[in-house]
Amino acid sequence: MRTAFSVETVRAAELELMARVPEGALMQRAAAGLAVVCAEVLGKVYGSRVVLLVGSGDNGGDALYAGVRLARRGAGVFAVLLSPERVHAGGLAAFRGAGGRVVGIEGAEDVLRRADLVVDGIVGIGGKGGLRESAAQLVGAVRESGVPVVAVDLPSGVDADSGEVAGEAVRADVTVTFGAYKPGLLIDPGREYAGVVRFVDIGLGGVPGGGDGSGEGAVEALQYADVASLLPLPTGESDKYRRGVVGIVAGSGRYPGAAVLCVAGALRGGAGAVRYVGHAADAVIARFPETLVSAGPPSKAGRVQAWVVGPGLGDDSERLEDVVGADVPVLIDADGLRLADEAAVRGRSAPTLLTPHAGEAAALLGVAREEVERGRLAAVRELAGRYRATVLLKGSTTLVAAAGGGGAVRVNPTGTPWLATAGSGDVLSGLAGALLAAGLGAGDAGAVGAYLHGLAARHAADGAPVGAHDVAAAIPAAWRDVRGD
Numbered sequence: 348m349r350t351a352f353s354v355e356t357v358r359a360a361e362l363e364l365m366a367r368v369p370e371g372a373l374m375q376r377a378a379a380g381l382a383v384v385c386a387e388v389l390g391k392v393y394g395s396r397v398v399l400l401v402g403s404g405d406n407g408g409d410a411l412y413a414g415v416r417l418a419r420r421g422a423g424v425f426a427v428l429l430s431p432e433r434v435h436a437g438g439l440a441a442f443r444g445a446g447g448r449v450v451g452i453e454g455a456e457d458v459l460r461r462a463d464l465v466v467d468g469i470v471g472i473g474g475k476g477g478l479r480e481s482a483a484q485l486v487g488a489v490r491e492s493g494v495p496v497v498a499v500d501l502p503s504g505v506d507a508d509s510g511e512v513a514g515e516a517v518r519a520d521v522t523v524t525f526g527a528y529k530p531g532l533l534i535d536p537g538r539e540y541a542g543v544v545r546f547v548d549i550g551l552g553g554v555p556g557g558g559d560g561s562g563e564g565a566v567e568a569l570q571y572a573d574v575a576s577l578l579p580l581p582t583g584e585s586d587k588y589r590r591g592v593v594g595i596v597a598g599s600g601r602y603p604g605a606a607v608l609c610v611a612g613a614l615r616g617g618a619g620a621v622r623y624v625g626h627a628a629d630a631v632i633a634r635f636p637e638t639l640v641s642a643g644p645p646s647k648a649g650r651v652q653a654w655v656v657g658p659g660l661g662d663d664s665e666r667l668e669d670v671v672g673a674d675v676p677v678l679i680d681a682d683g684l685r686l687a688d689e690a691a692v693r694g695r696s697a698p699t700l701l702t703p704h705a706g707e708a709a710a711l712l713g714v715a716r717e718e719v720e721r722g723r724l725a726a727v728r729e730l731a732g733r734y735r736a737t738v739l740l741k742g743s744t745t746l747v748a749a750a751g752g753g754g755a756v757r758v759n760p761t762g763t764p765w766l767a768t769a770g771s772g773d774v775l776s777g778l779a780g781a782l783l784a785a786g787l788g789a790g791d792a793g794a795v796g797a798y799l800h801g802l803a804a805r806h807a808a809d810g811a812p813v814g815a816h817d818v819a820a821a822i823p824a825a826w827r828d829v830r831g832d
């Protein structure tokens with residue numbers, strides 16, 4: 348599991364550790380790790396030219412001490428000071444002592460023109476709100492210079508706790524983060540600004556809150572091993588009911604394809620059987636003869652362990668209400684989200700998983716789509732709180748919040764822009780629904796489903812455009828990949 352911690356938690360852990368190590372030791376560890384990555388990016392340090400952007404906090408201190416190490420290895424290092432009167436004093440003295448040269452903000456463009464590398468030490472976890480005017484101008488000049496950028500701890504202008512970006516922010520090629528991942532490095536838009544994230548251990552360990560080992564992550568990203576341990580595998584005792592029967596209420600005369608794609612995802616998600624209820628039975632059977640189809644109300648369709656309702660459903664609110672009233676886990680997607688009654692969802696006794704994209708989430712929250720895209724973490728928590736349901740917010744970084752909105756939010760690390768294709772959400776619904784039917788909790792079903800879905804898209808795409816049916820067909824390859832076969 349890759350866990351990212353809030354600024355508050357990181358600060359508490361740092362304070363606790365600082366009390367036990369010599370003064371300045373943590374900053375030296377950070378600077379040493381930072382200098383190693385800078386050297387890697389440069390290739391050859393001797394004779395290179397490095398520009399440090401130095402703010403008035405410890406983030407700037409890290410940059411200065413890394414600059415010291417690079418200067419000692421023969422780099423020409425220049426420090427642009429944003430507020431010369433408040434710069435990290437020890438760092439500046441050491442920097443000067445190592446032969447580093449200081450320039451004011453007005454000299455920045457000149458040194459940038461001949462630089463091989465920029466080190467962004469404007470602000471780290473102490474940053475608040477959008478970058479101030481002078482910092483924003485400097486960041487604009489860096490972007491125009493085209494020089495590669497290594498960000499210190501996180502790209503300046505990215506909110507550490509949420510990944511939100513208000514106005515200008517540094518676009519880094521590499522971000523060197525210290526002691527713990529920050530949520531803003533894993534969630535878009537921040538994740539995109541961070542480039543490749545490199546972790547430097549400064550001794551914070553598992554970053555417990557207050558030193559008792561109980562610190563809770565703000566954001567978690569499942570890794571291969573986590574997903575492998577959650578995959579439902581059949582045993583000798585399995586029959587279709589033990590593996591899980593998933594019911595699908597999707598598709599309409601107008602959108603039969605959504606039903607087909609949803610069933611495709613469910614069959615590859617390991618369901619023992621798939622029951623289909625709705626208007627697209629002929630299309631489903633033609634493509635997947637193993638599906639059990641019926642045309643009446645879902646409650647009369649026979650036993651299922653979980654329902655998926657909504658993709659391409661049109662206005663079939665009767666079937667939707669029937670499913671929402673069922674006493675098994677239910678995944679609600681697409682048209683189902685538009686039709687579902689908030690109070691009815693809140694009142695359900697079995698788990699509910701909602702899977703909106705940003706536009707659908709915005710409609711449910713009554714805000715503009717851009718607001719959801721800017722603040723994905725806040726949006727997913729808000730929805731999970733309002734509906735008292737687990738919410739999977741699809742998009743450039745898919746997030747899963749537990750019912751109620753509290754606790755760690757899962758962020759999916761396998762997403763790819765190739766997934767932005769019609770029908771891929773229907774495949775995900777079927778896939779996650781099958782995992783629900785197999786007995787995974789709503790949070791695990793959502794996170795594992797998103798993980799396999801992203802991986803399947805990568806397998807299917809392999810650098811070229813794909814359709815949603817290709818993604819469904821590549822789900823078995825994603826399973827094998829995760830299982831290490």
Ligand SMILES: NC(=O)C1=CN([C@@H]2O[C@H](COP(=O)(O)OP(=O)(O)OC[C@H]3O[C@@H](n4cnc5c(N)ncnc54)[C@H](OP(=O)(O)O)[C@@H]3O)[C@@H](O)[C@H]2O)[C@@H](O)CC1
Pocket residue numbers: 361362365373374375377402403404405406407409469470471472473474475476477478479482499500501525549
């Ligand atoms: N603690 C530790 O053990 C270790 C910490 N480490 C490092 O310390 C970093 C945290 O340092 P920090 O706390 O000094 O804050 P930091 O990120 O430098 O920013 C504060 C400065 O920024 C300014 N500022 C704020 N917002 C702004 C804005 N929007 N636009 C422009 N400026 C803005 C703010 O100005 P002020 O509000 O005071 O006027 C203040 O001067 C952390 O990220 C890591 O790199 C490592 O060495 C490892 C050990």
Ligand SMILES: [K+]
Pocket residue numbers: 406467468469470471498499500501502503
């Ligand atoms: K920074």
